[in-house]
Amino acid sequence: MSQKRPNTDNYLDIFLNDRPLMDVRAPVEFSKGAFAHSTNLPLINDREREQVGIRYKHEGQAAAIALGNELVCGKERDARIEGWMQHVQTNPEGYLYCFRGGLRSHTVQAWLREQGIDYPLVTGGYKALRRFLIDEMEKSISQCRFFILSGKTGTGKTRLLITLPGHVDLEGIANHRGSSFGRRIGGQPNQIDFENALSVALLKERHFRTGTVILEDESKLIGRCSLSQEFREKMQLAPILLLEEDLEYRVQITLEEYVEENLKENIAAYGEEGFERYAEALLASLDRIRKRLGGARHQELRAIMEQALTEQRNGSIERHREWIRTLLADYYDPMYEYQLDNKQGEVVLKGDRHTIHEWVMQNLPHQNAAA
Incomplete structure (x- = not known):
């Protein structure tokens, strides 16, 4: 199955049309704030996120990425990719996002692409979507x-x-x-x-x-x-x-x-x-x-x-x-x-x-x- 839709920053379309969203943040992030049509299918779990964060703080991004690849490999990596593929098949018109639309989103995209699937991400990620809704709330109250x-x-x-x-x-x-x-x-x-x-x-x-x-x-x-x-x-x-x-x-x-x-x-x-x-x-x-x-x-x-x-x-x-x-x-x-x-x-x-x-x-x- 191949998707050739571009990444999007059309947040209005996402929310007006209830576009399915695949949230690849860690469960702890998802639990603090998400959206009605989002499903949490994380790249790294809470424990792994904590370990990667410590490595990033002390040794930088390259070392953190290397640790992430060590933690998510083999059968665990295959299982997560399988979950994403099932979501894509069920929600072909959806998008994926991480916190800022950065490393985690692009990693998930790359791993899916290895399976022959191009699935678009939300530019700016959760942070941009949340900012959009805060701004729109102000407009709604005013208008x-x-x-x-x-x-x-x-x-x-x-x-x-x-x-x-x-x-x-x-x-x-x-x-x-x-x-x-x-x-x-x-x-x-x-x-x-x-x-x-x-x-x-x-x-x-x-x-x-x-x-x-x-x-x-x-x-x-x-x-x-x-x-x-x-x-x-x-x-x-x-x-x-x-x-x-x-x-x-x-x-x-x-x-x-x-x-x-x-x-x-x-x-x-x-x-x-x-x-x-x-x-x-x-x-x-x-x-x-x-x-x-x-x-x-x-x-x-x-x-x-x-x-x-x-x-x-x-x-x-x-x-x-x-x-x-x-x-x-x-x-x-x-x-x-x-x-x-x-x-x-x-x-x-x-x-x-x-x-x-x-x-x-x-x-x-x-x-x-x-x-």
Whole structure:
């Protein structure tokens, strides 16, 4: 199989079209920051990288290269080349990169060329790709028109958001529901990966749609993922679409998301241990807000939750409504009302999910990606 595409510095094309990327950096580098469509197939592993780095520091580049060739040879070299070849076969329109598009990228290219494969690299490597996304994030913050979908806990903001054109799902990118109970299976991306994914999402909105972006109302932190000060300031000044639903509807939404869907995710991930992990996580979520609840109220709600979990094991989820209703009305609602009073953005619309959906479709510019 022969590829004759040139190396590229067209970073815009890479991210707009989700070009597959083969990251040949060491796993420790990949874990600190990468991109959604990248696969880590390193030239040298973490241990080898450390040894080569020490040799480079004391004896220079030529000695470091020689050591690298000693460490990656024979069957180990063959195995890594085989992994790259399989990736190339699966992703013929992709590119490879190392940190700066230098020695490691060219080495991988050379070893593949020995197998009759020409596979292009990203000029400037990871560093250039990351710099591009940082710069594009600044442009997005400056150029995009934000609308904020706000509403009390349990109104189903995320459910509504993902039906609207031009939305960017911050909680989806962060893999967190944005509250004390918001942890999800699989954990969260690291901060750099979160920033990279958010920048790409906004970039696509600017190029494929109109640049009018609807975001769910979030605090600075979505779990452990942090929104930049500039991004938050833009959100604070944006017009607000205020989603309003009655309490029982909100109890039902919360029950579905934090009880039923949460349990399903845990069982899918952990099998027979799924229920116990789900139950422990639910109780831990309540414990995390113990100080804000106060000792007595926390103990009261914990007892209800424990009873609800016992009944759930026997097939009924109805008792969960009791602690959910109390938390929504007595804890989350007062906190939300205080936050709403301090928002700078103008509330341009209040209504239920149908009202807001209809208004967005009629009043905000949108187009599909094929337009």
